[in-house]
Amino acid sequence: MGKPRTRRGVDWSCMTRRHENQAESLATDTRDVDIRLTFVPPEDEPATGELDLEDRQALRRVPGFSTDLTDISEVEYRQLRLERVVLVGVWTSGSAEDAENSLRELKLLAETAGAQVLEGLIQRRARPDQATYIGRGKVEELRETVVATGADTVICDGELSPAQLRNLEERIKVKVIDRTALILDIFAQHAKSKEGKAQVELAQLTYFLPRLRGWGGSLSRQTGGRAGGATGGVGLRGPGETKLEIDRRRIRARMAKLRREIAELRANRETKRLQRRRNAVPSVAIAGYTNAGKSSLLNRLTGAGVLVEDALFATLDPTTRRATTPDGRTFTLTDTVGFVRHLPHQLVEAFRSTLEEVSEADLVLHVVDGSHPDPEGQIRAVREVLAETGAGDLPEIVAINKADIADPVELARLRTLEPRSVVVSARTGQGLPELLEMIAAELPRPAVEVSALVPYTRGDLVSRVHEHGEVLEIEHTDTGTRLRARVDPGLAAMLDGYALA
Structure with a gap:
């Protein structure tokens, strides 16, 4: 065989043996990968007594963590070329279950983006390391895991600073x-409309601008130049513009253009909202955690035909449809983008015009996944974003969805925690009549009560009363339609000529 090949001091024959050993250990179960929780106290952490010694030394194994690829053939897998990723998180507060749920959510995000998850690591720390996020010692262990699994990407469960990102890539080499x-990245894949694409691009540029890195002196334009002169000569050694500065200037110019486009689209959306207000149509905004079933509920209530997919952030572009309460009043239902824990601030800012659909609504229909392991955490995360967008004080109804697959005991507990809630199933239709009754009770009622005898030649007015008002009494007589109803001031003025004394 000869001397084993080495590269940068790495014995590749050892790695071959390591892969063979790993293949034997995984032969019994090729679908389960563990989340390993290790506790390595770095130098900047508090004394050992401040964190339980048992927690620091424990090794927690969570089965069923690998991406299931049983339905993809080998040829299809090679064509897809899924990125092989290792997840890593820092557990700073809360319970171990909270840390595992956060990493499981990161796994779902990675799979939605098109990656194959190989392994997940969680480290117990008082706070993330300022230089490497997980600490110097943990970086070496992470490097070994990356080499052993053949991963080509590492995803951290948090937002990295530019220095942390650079240090990790330099040491892990992936x-x-x-x-x-x-x-x-997921938002960029799912954006379809012009407004959605512009909002996602603006968020991406905002995120990447401080993380731009130069590529050495070969791209530098700091030195002026002249024909035949290496240094530019006397008086020509000016501080030119570096490639990095050019990139930043172009990005800022592009961001300014995107903000102008979004402002124009925002004006169009505001025009539509004003039209609905002019017609006195109450509005209900569907908000909730991503993949909670918001689009499925909209389809069930209105027949909207919106894309429904078992994936995170399948809906980015808001969809508005008309619906009717049991007493005949018309209102609008708007499906909005889903929320998630630690939703990037850049996205909140870029999607502010879309999120205004929630803040301008008369009622928020908060959809919760009743089958999720941590529904309370999802509720808190959604309400934090609602408060940030100015919708925290709006009336709210909590629709606990997926009752057909959720634990009945868990559903009863959630109803106790959320008194203004109803258990529903968008798939089977369970609880939807009760939900519509609650929506009808919470919607604002027209302000003016009128009594009028409307001639049959003005059937359009009666139709508008039915559509935009609340009919209290109605009777068809020989001379016209006698009705008593509550309507908005504009419609009341139109009925004033037919008012009864």
């Missing part, structure tokens, strides 16, 4: 991204 970049 691509490193953080949770924010991952979510931005």
Whole structure:
């Protein structure tokens, strides 16, 4: 065989033996990969007594973590060329279950982006390391895991600073991204409308601008030049513009253009909202955690035909449809983008015009996944974003969805925690009549009560009363339609000529 080949001091024959040993250990179960929780106290952490010694020394194994590829043939897999990723998180507070749920959510995000998850690591620390996020010692262990699994990407469950990103890539020798970049990538894949694409691009540029890196002196334009002169000569050694500065200037110019485009599209959206207000049509905004079933609920209530997919952030572009309460009043339902824990600030800012659909609504229909392991955490995350967008004080109804697959005990507990809630199933239709009754009770009612005898030649007015008002009494007589109803001031003025004394 000869002397084993080495590269940069690495014995590749050892790695071959390591892969063979790993293949034997994985032969019994090729689908389960563990989340390993290790506790290495770095130098900047507090004394050992401040964190339980048992937690520091424990090794927690969570089965069923690998990406399931059983439905993809080998040829299809080679064509897809899925990125092989290792996830890493820092557990700073809360319970071990909270840390595992956060990493499981990161796994779903990675799979939605088109990656194959190989392994997940969680480290117990008081706070992330300022230089490498996980600490110097842990970086070496992470490097060994990357080499052993053959991963080509590491995804961190948090937002990395430019220095942390650079240090990790230099030491691990593979691509490193953080949770924010991952979510931005998913948004870029799912954006379809012009406004959605512009918002996603603006968020991406905002994120990447401080993370631009130069590529050495070969791209530098700091020195002026003249024909035949290496240094530019006397008086020509000016501080030219570097390639990095040019990139930053172009990005800022592009960001300014995107903001102008979004402002124009925002004006169009505001015009539509004003038209609905002029017609006194109450509005209900569907908000909730990503993949909670918001689009499925919209389809069930209105027949909208919106894309429904078991994936995170399948809906980015808001969809508005008309619906009717049991007492005949018309209102609009708007499906909005889903939220997630630690939603990147860049996305909140870029999607502010879309999120205004929620803040301008009369009622928020908060959809919760009743089958999720941590529904309370999802509720808190959604309400944090709602408060940030100015919708925290709006009336709210909590629709606990997926009742057909959720634990009944868990559903009862959630109803106790959320008194203004109803258990529903968008798939089977369970609880939807009760939900519509709650929506009808919470929607604002027209302000003016009128009594009028409308001639049959003005059937359009009666139709508008039915559509935009609340009919209290109605009777068809020989001379016209006698009705008593509550309507908005504009419609009341139109009925004033037929008012009864």
